[in-house]
Amino acid sequence: MNKISFKKRLIFELFKKLKATEISLHELTYLFWESTLRCNLHCIHCGSDCSQNCDFPDMPINDFIKVLRNIKTQYEAKNIAVVITGGEPLIRKDLEICGAQIANEGFKWGIVTNGALLTKKRFSDLMQSGLSSITVSLDGLRESHNWMRNSDCYDKVINSIELIAQQDNLIFDVVTCVNSRNFKELQSIKELLISLGVRKWRLFTISPIGRAKNNAELMLSDIQFADLLKFISACRKEKKIEVEYECEGFVGNYELEVRKGLYFCRAGINVASVLIDGSISACPNIYRRYVQGNIYKDDFLSVWNNKFDIMRRRDWMKCGECSDCKVFDWCTGNGMHLRDFDTKNVLTCQYNKLKNAGNL
Amino acid sequence: MEKLLKRKRKFLRLVLNILGVGTVGLITSCCKYGYDTTEYNVQFKGVVKSKDSSQTIPNIKVELLNSITQTSIQTDKDGNFVIIGEVLIEEYPRMRFTDIDGNLNGSFEVMDTTLRQSDFGHDLEIQMKSNE
Numbered sequence: 001m002n003k004i005s006f007k008k009r010l011i012f013e014l015f016k017k018l019k020a021t022e023i024s025l026h027e028l029t030y031l032f033w034e035s036t037l038r039c040n041l042h043c044i045h046c047g048s049d050c051s052q053n054c055d056f057p058d059m060p061i062n063d064f065i066k067v068l069r070n071i072k073t074q075y076e077a078k079n080i081a082v083v084i085t086g087g088e089p090l091i092r093k094d095l096e097i098c099g100a101q102i103a104n105e106g107f108k109w110g111i112v113t114n115g116a117l118l119t120k121k122r123f124s125d126l127m128q129s130g131l132s133s134i135t136v137s138l139d140g141l142r143e144s145h146n147w148m149r150n151s152d153c154y155d156k157v158i159n160s161i162e163l164i165a166q167q168d169n170l171i172f173d174v175v176t177c178v179n180s181r182n183f184k185e186l187q188s189i190k191e192l193l194i195s196l197g198v199r200k201w202r203l204f205t206i207s208p209i210g211r212a213k214n215n216a217e218l219m220l221s222d223i224q225f226a227d228l229l230k231f232i233s234a235c236r237k238e239k240k241i242e243v244e245y246e247c248e249g250f251v252g253n254y255e256l257e258v259r260k261g262l263y264f265c266r267a268g269i270n271v272a273s274v275l276i277d278g279s280i281s282a283c284p285n286i287y288r289r290y291v292q293g294n295i296y297k298d299d300f301l302s303v304w305n306n307k308f309d310i311m312r313r314r315d316w317m318k319c320g321e322c323s324d325c326k327v328f329d330w331c332t333g334n335g336m337h338l339r340d341f342d343t344k345n346v347l348t349c350q351y352n353k354l355k356n357a358g359n360l
Numbered sequence: 361m362e363k364l365l366k367r368k369r370k371f372l373r374l375v376l377n378i379l380g381v382g383t384v385g386l387i388t389s390c391c392k393y394g395y396d397t398t399e400y401n402v403q404f405k406g407v408v409k410s411k412d413s414s415q416t417i418p419n420i421k422v423e424l425l426n427s428i429t430q431t432s433i434q435t436d437k438d439g440n441f442v443i444i445g446e447v448l449i450e451e452y453p454r455m456r457f458t459d460i461d462g463n464l465n466g467s468f469e470v471m472d473t474t475l476r477q478s479d480f481g482h483d484l485e486i487q488m489k490s491n492e
């Protein structure tokens with residue numbers, strides 16, 4: 001890819017204005033609920049030990065419903081999507097009850113799952129409880145997926161994907177964490193997903209944090225990263241399956257080639273979360289120390305309305321690698337999940353990776 | 361002001377849509393891999409009292425046993441304490457209360473307690489059993 005074209009520059013400038021407006025309005029549209037820390041798997045990339053015997057109990061649904069009721073005093077429930085995460089949400093035996101209660105309050109709700117615990121019965125019950133979106137992780141073909149997930153769960157996940165793909169009236173996508181092991185399989189994964197009837201596929205790379213940082217096989221080289229974006233761009237042109245690059249960071253001229261929209265980190269602007277201990281934050285993958293409040297202590301809406309400054313004004317991110325960046329105004333320092341809490345520096349810059357690979 | 365901002369947003373979205381740009385952020389999940397900081401900050405405040413007499417007790421050592429940043433403080437003259445620490449996300453905060461001044465203000469048994477979700481954000485009232 002060459003230098004950023006004039007048309008794109010114009011678009012970026014307009015988008016910058018739109019972002020400023022979104023920040024001023026900061027309307028909540030997306031709420032994560034980290035309902036449990038328990039998990040059936042022990043994925044190699046996961047820094048938290050989400051074992052089944054996790055000491056931290058699941059959050060009672062009633063505590064979360066109180067937050068939703070609080071939100072309803074200011075927002076229309078139908079405009080907000082609740083996404084239940086974990087750990088593994090399906091490990092909660094009362095997930096259907098939780099979902100039904102969330103739906104009763106008027107909110108759309110969905111789950112992010114590793115897919116290994118889904119059965120026909122469970123899926124049908126979830127649909128009965130008003131499930132409106134589901135994201136399933138597939139991290140490669142059999143061997144790579146099982147390696148990443150540290151478990152022999154590939155077949156179960158494929159069965160789940162096949163089952164869900166047949167369902168109408170459901171937002172469904174598969175996400176793949178691209179690493180140097182599954183990198184060569186992308187084309188085959190794509191064909192597999194198409195054959196299973198999947199229509200949306202989202203790709204992302206791993207954040208260089210904790211355990212993941214020290215595992216070279218999990219990281220993509222700069223050249224591989226550039227090739228990944230070329231692959232996504234080619235798939236989008238092909239239109240056999242809707243492939244998107246996740247909202248990780250600004251990718252220069254690849255913007256609009258790898259996603260429908262432009263890069264915009266909406267953490268704290270449209271996205272909030274209630275974490276397992278009641279902490280109020282934005283995306284659950286953000287450093288925990290950026291939490292803005294706690295539902296057991298604070299009024300959720302007053303935290304949302306009056307705090308989150310650190311995520312809404314990002315000038316402070318112009319430090320370290322970003323300090324003399326020429327595209328800072330368009331990027332504003334990359335995703336919040338890539339900001340180290342102690343050093344405040346960016347952990348990885350996709351734009352510079354592309355530059356290093358000679359692709360910008 | 362809000363109305364004006366919404367109108368501006370509508371206009372910008374329209375222009376960008378004409379230029380072929382999707383403007384409504386529809387994510388169904390966020391990239392979740394690469395967790396690191398699995399600890400969270402906690403702050404607890406409360407008062408320590410004698411279980412028998414309900415009198416507040418000064419000079420009680422208060423510890424957050426499973427805090428990564430090791431913290432211990434003492435109750436003030438009115439038995440009040442505020443303790444801050446960092447606890448692993450998988451664990452509930454565990455606290456220990458120890459009488460460190462012998463028989464002064466009475467003598468009390470060491471007390472351990474594990475805090476629960478419902479304890480977050482509320483002032484704690486700790487009742488210590490007398491040694492006598």
Ligand code: SF4
Binds near residue numbers: 322332334
């Ligand atoms: S250096 Fe910083 S601001 Fe510039 S593109 Fe990279 S992350 Fe974005």
Ligand code: SF4
Binds near residue numbers: 248249264334337390
């Ligand atoms: S924090 Fe990361 S995952 Fe969340 S909106 Fe920002 S870029 Fe996306």
